[in-house]
Amino acid sequence: MFCVAPPESEAKMNITKGGLVLFSANSNSSCMELSKKIAEDVNTTIMELLIMVYACKTSCAKSIIGVIPYFPYSKQCKMRKRGSIVSKLLASMMCKAGLTHLITMDLHQKEIQGFFNIPVDNLRASPFLLQYIQEEIPDYRNAVIVAKSPASAKRAQSFAERLRLGIAVIHGEAQDAESDLVDGRHSPPMVRSAAAIHPSLEIPMLIPKEKPPITVVGDVGGRTAVIVDDIIDDVDSFLAAAETLKERGAYKIFVMATHGLLSSDAPRLIEESAIDEVVVTNTIPHEIQKLQCPKIKTVDISMILSEAIRRIHNGESMSYLFRNIGLDD
Numbered sequence: 442m443f444c445v446a447p448p449e450s451e452a453k454m455n456i457t458k459g460g461l462v463l464f465s466a467n468s469n470s471s472c473m474e475l476s477k478k479i480a481e482d483v484n485t486t487i488m489e490l491l492i493m494v495y496a497c498k499t500s501c502a503k504s505i506i507g508v509i510p511y512f513p514y515s516k517q518c519k520m521r522k523r524g525s526i527v528s529k530l531l532a533s534m535m536c537k538a539g540l541t542h543l544i545t546m547d548l549h550q551k552e553i554q555g556f557f558n559i560p561v562d563n564l565r566a567s568p569f570l571l572q573y574i575q576e577e578i579p580d581y582r583n584a585v586i587v588a589k590s591p592a593s594a595k596r597a598q599s600f601a602e603r604l605r606l607g608i609a610v611i612h613g614e615a616q617d618a619e620s621d622l623v624d625g626r627h628s629p630p631m632v633r634s635a636a637a638i639h640p641s642l643e644i645p646m647l648i649p650k651e652k653p654p655i656t657v658v659g660d661v662g663g664r665t666a667v668i669v670d671d672i673i674d675d676v677d678s679f680l681a682a683a684e685t686l687k688e689r690g691a692y693k694i695f696v697m698a699t700h701g702l703l704s705s706d707a708p709r710l711i712e713e714s715a716i717d718e719v720v721v722t723n724t725i726p727h728e729i730q731k732l733q734c735p736k737i738k739t740v741d742i743s744m745i746l747s748e749a750i751r752r753i754h755n756g757e758s759m760s761y762l763f764r765n766i767g768l769d770d
Contacts, residue, residue, distance in 0.1 A: 487513060487531065490507065490509075490535075491534060491535065491538045494507065494535065494538040494539045494540050495538045495539055497539065498538065498539030499539075502539075504541045504542060505539050505540055505541050505542075506540075506541065506542040506543070506544065506750070506753060507535060507540045507542070507543050507544070508544045508545075508746060508749075508750065509543065509544070509545050510545065510546045510722075510724035510725070510742070510746065511545075511546070511700045511724040511725050512528070512531075512545045512548055512549075512553065513531065514527040514528045514531055515528055515548055515549035515550070515553060515672075516549050516672070518549060518550045518552065518553050518556075519550075528553050528556060529556045532553070532556035532557045533556070535557070536557060536558055536559055540559060541559055541560075542559055542560050542561075542562075542753060543557060543559060543560070543561045543562070544562045544564065544746065544749050544750070544753070545561065545562070545563055545564070546563070546564045546565070546566055546699060546722075546724055546742065546745075546746075547563070547564075547565060547566050547567075547671050547699040547700065547724075548563050549671055549672060551563060562749060562753075562759055562762075564745055564746070564749060564762060565763075565766060565770065566699040566722045566724070566740070566742050566745075567599065567600065567603075567699075567770070568745075569722065569740045569741075569742050569745075570600075570669075570697050570699070570720065570722070570740060571600065571603055571604060573697070573720055573738075573740050574600075574604060574667060574695075574697070575604070577738075578665060578667070578695060580665070581604070581606075581665070582606070583664050583665060584604075584606055584664060584665040584666070584667050585601075585606060585607045585608065585609050585659060585660070585661050585664050585665070585666055585667070586598075586600045586601040586604070586606055586607070586608050586609070586667050586669060587608075587609045587610070587611065587659075587661070587666045587667060587668045587669070587682070587686065588608070588609070588610045588611065588668075588669070589611050589668050589670065589678055589679060589682035590610075590611060590612070590678070591610060591612055593669065593670050594608075594610050595769055596669050596670065596671065597610070597669050598769075599767075599769065599770050600667070600669050607659060607660070608659055609657055609658060609659025609660070609661050609666070610657070610658045610659060611655065611656075611657055611658075611682050611685055611686075612653065612655070612656050612657075612658060613652050613653045613654050613655040613656055655685055657685060657686070657689050661686050661689050661690060661691045662689060662690035662691070663690055663691075663692055664691060664692055665691070665692055665693045665694075665695065666686045666691040666692075666693070666694045666695070667695045667696075667697060668682055668683070668686075668694065668695065668696045668697070669697050669698070670696075670697075670698045671698060671699050671700065672698055672699070672700045672702065673696065673698040673700070673701055673702065673703065673707075673719065673721060674702035674703065674704055674707070675704070675705070675707070676703070676707045676710050676711060676714075677710075679696050679711075679716065680710060680711075680714045680715075680716070683696075683714055683715040683716045684714075684715055686715075687715045693717045694715060694716050694717050695716075695717060695718050695719075695720065696716055696718070696719045696720070697719075697720045697721075698719075698720075698721050699721070699722050699724060700721065700722070700724050700725055701719070701721025701722070701724075701725055701727050701730070701737070701739075702725060702727075703719075703721075703727050703730045703737070707730065708730045708731075708733035708734035708737065709733065709734070711734050711736055711737065712733070712734040712735075712736060716736065717736065718736050718738055719734075719736055719737045719738065720738045720739075720740060721737070721738075721739060721740070722739070722740045722741070722742045723739050723740070723741055723742060723743070724742065727739070745762060748762065749762060
């Protein structure tokens, strides 16, 4: 994370030639590789970011721009049962601390932008991933873009249309990517009591979903399968999708995502799986995971973050960075 603050008074701050100041803290040195390509320092702690933003605010900074390539808690953006919408809370905290502009990348849900009462630029990593497919995947014209669940179909369709490739969708997996188990909010099991409902009321119960057997809509036989998603953290669903594609005759299997959290045993599981390569961007540092699993590759997206900072600081239009991006992207 970077806190960018063009100062109101140049005499009081150590600034660059163009009047741009980059503040960073010291909580995580592993992000240094990304930050060096953008400026000098880096930080990934939310609390530290809030403290820095507030310090800039109380020091009369003219504007305070937060650069958060991966917006944390982005999966917790919907009300489930009686749970909290954590990404809304985080957005409110950042605005209250004094943030005046946010630059981020591939939000899990675009609607998160509405949680902020400040401008939010949700940049896209897809141009870099598409370029990787074209340049690094042999015979990519024989590939097929795969959505590991119907929820990922829009992203897969966007990739397929831009590459002029076919699309396949896996349906019937054991657990939906948007279930309560994904973001860790387990509500205690409900205790059904006959006394809980008034005897004169007959409230119809919603019929529980029952997933069909796993099916693949689309032809993957003898072709390179490219699974696309926005986040890869718990890899179980990706491993299950890879096994299904192998059973259907896929030649090679690539997984591409913007944010590579790759937590817990993800590197080991990927190394032992049918997946040939996992490609993620450097919105999140994962150098340790790469040492554990040579299949993990990194695409550098620092160029677009640098350009976004430059354009905002100089008062230039940001529309150039969003060219050819539709409402469904």
